[in-house]
Each structure stands twice: as structure tokens, then as C-alpha cells.
Amino acid sequence: DIQMTQSPSSLSASVGDRVTITCRASQSIGNYLSWYQHKPGKAPRTLIYVASSLQSGVPSRFSGSGSGTDFTLTISSLQPEDFATYYCQQSYSHPATFGQGTRLEIK
Amino acid sequence: QVQLQESGPGLVNPSETLSLTCTVSGGSITNSYWTWVRQPPGKGLESLGYISYSGSANYNPSLKSRVTISMDTSKNQFSLRLSSVTAADTAVYYCARGQQTHIDYWGQGTLVTVSS
Numbered sequence: 652d653i654q655m656t657q658s659p660s661s662l663s664a665s666v667g668d669r670v671t672i673t674c675r676a677s678q679s680i681g682n683y684l685s686w687y688q689h690k691p692g693k694a695p696r697t698l699i700y701v702a703s704s705l706q707s708g709v710p711s712r713f714s715g716s717g718s719g720t721d722f723t724l725t726i727s728s729l730q731p732e733d734f735a736t737y738y739c740q741q742s743y744s745h746p747a748t749f750g751q752g753t754r755l756e757i758k
Numbered sequence: 759q760v761q762l763q764e765s766g767p768g769l770v771n772p773s774e775t776l777s778l779t780c781t782v783s784g785g786s787i788t789n790s791y792w793t794w795v796r797q798p799p800g801k802g803l804e805s806l807g808y809i810s811y812s813g814s815a816n817y818n819p820s821l822k823s824r825v826t827i828s829m830d831t832s833k834n835q836f837s838l839r840l841s842s843v844t845a846a847d848t849a850v851y852y853c854a855r856g857q858q859t860h861i862d863y864w865g866q867g868t869l870v871t872v873s874s
Contacts, residue, residue, distance in 0.1 A: 652820075683859055685859070685860035685861070687803075687861070689803075693866075694852065694864040694865060694866050694867060695803070695861075695864050696864070697860060697861055697862055697863075697864075700857075700859050700862075701859050701860070706862065738802065738803055740803075740805075740860070740861075742856075742858070742860060745816055746805050746816075746817075746818040746819065746820070747793075747805045749802055749803040749804070749805070750802070751802050752802045752803075
């Protein structure tokens with residue numbers, strides 16, 4: 652299986668901050684990388700697919716970049732509703748695997 | 759707008775079979791891929807497998823031969839069966855719609871507890 656490693660595991664930030672989360676794959680996955688936002692008791696929400704495409708309805712303050720093994724999710728200006736856990740997922744090979752998650756907390 | 763809703767028992771006895779159904783509305787299950795993802799308490803997300811629009815299924819090898827995903831096109835539903843469950847299978851189970859590259863729609867999730 653392809654291992655996905657996110658960093659940091661947790662992050663404290665303030666409203667208005669610019670935040671970057673990193674995801675590294677154990678082997679090249681091209682651009683088969685997605686990002687999801689997850690809040691407790693809610694369904695995960697798809698943010699980004701194929702590394703940099705914004706899912707319909709997702710605010711433009713979210714952006715993704717990268718290819719091969721290294722990827723980033725950037726939130727340009729944190730809003731109160733953005734405090735959640737973020738996961739990357741590779742869909743390059745079966746089984747699709749997720750990173751361990753990055754918990755974004757209010758400072 | 760595609761919507762998915764999981765249903766099934768919230769409590770399963772150890773060694774028995776966990777069965778969940780996902781009802782899809784707003785779209786046909788004869789399009790796209792359909793997948794199950796779970797999240798054990800305090801842990802991250804794990805993909806269990808998927809079934810394609812043609813009915814062909816692929817499973818996470820970590821679950822070995824315990825998992826089966828099937829579909830009922832007449833009801834626009836797909837289902838998960840996980841046999842010989844243990845406490846380690848306690849999790850929130852999500853059904854979702856997958857494209858080739860990502861999941862685009864998720865169900866709300868249902869908690870299944872394995873306990874006697």
C-alpha cells in the first residue's frame with residue numbers, strides 16, 4: 652500500500668492566518684491526490700481533487716498544489732468554520748489510502 | 759444533488775456479520791463508483807473497498823476475505839457486509855460516491871459498535 656504522511660499532525664492558528672498542510676506519498680502518485688475536511692459528527696467534505704482542482708462550492712481560499720510525492724493544502728485566510736481535521740488521500744493505486752490527518756485548532 | 763444515506767444495525771455481536779446499506783438519491787448507481795470508508799474512534803479514515811457501475815468490486819487487502827460490497831440497481835442501493843467482526847471493527851461507517859480520482863459525495867455516516 653502507498654503510505655501517506657501528513658505534517659503537522661496538529662496545528663494552532665488564528666482567524667485570518669495563512670495555513671499550509673503538507674502530505675507526502677511513499678511513492679509517486681502523479682496528481683492523484685485529494686483533500687478532505689472533516690468535522691466531528693459530520694460527513695467529510697471534499698475540498699480539492701487531482702492535487703489542485705477545487706471541488707464545486709468550496710471557497711477559493713482553499714488551494715492545493717504538488718505532484719509526484721509532495722503536496723500541499725493552503726488556506727489563505729482562516730475563517731472560524733475552517734477549524735477541523737484535514738485528510739489527504741491518494742487514488743493512484745488500490746487501496747486508496749488516507750493520511751493520518753491534521754487537526755487545525757483555534758489559537 | 760446526489761445524496762447518500764447509510765442504514766443498518768448500530769450494534770453487532772462479536773464474530774457476527776456487520777451489514778449496512780447505502781441508499782442513493784439524486785443520481786443512478788449505474789454511474790460512477792461507490793465506496794465504503796470507516797473511521798474507528800479517535801483514528802483516521804480507512805477505505806474498505808468500492809464497487810463500480812458495472813458491479814465489479816475491489817476490496818482493501820487488509821480486510822482479507824471478510825468484506826463484500828454489492829449493489830441493487832432496482833433499489834438504487836449498495837451494501838457492505840463485513841464478517842467475523844471484532845471490537846476493532848467498531849467505527850463510523852461512511853458510504854460515498856467515487857470518481858476515478860476522488861470521492862465527491864459522502865453520506866452522513868453511521869456508528870456501528872461491536873459488543874456483546
